[in-house]
Amino acid sequence: MTQQPQTPNSESRFADQPAPRPVHPAPSQEDRPTFDELTAQAEAADYSPLARHLDDEARTELGLPAAPAELTIGHALFQRIRQYFLDQPAKAGQLPDSARDLLHL
Secondary structure (H helix, E strand, C coil), X not given: CCCCCCCXXXXXXXXXXXXXCCCCCCCCCCCCCCHHHHHHHXXXXXXXXXXXXXXXXXXXXXXXXXCCCCCCCCHHHHHHHHHHHHHCHHHHHCCCHHHHHHHCC
């Protein structure tokens, strides 16, 4: 390993610059949800808008009934749908923003 040359503080480009400041104040610990609360929010979310974006190919691969059938999407099925779209980024790219936002939960 080669030694990196050390620049004296007086020659540093940042010597006269003020120290960086945070953009926003840090949130208090009371404002931050716990992992369990975040998990409960994800499990209680309404994933039903994803159903209309599943084409016949996706339904077949996921083992779901054909397109006119109603789907109830719970958290477990959502995880399978999410993995399907993660494995096929081209299809995920065709989804509207609202559906992609659900996939990010």
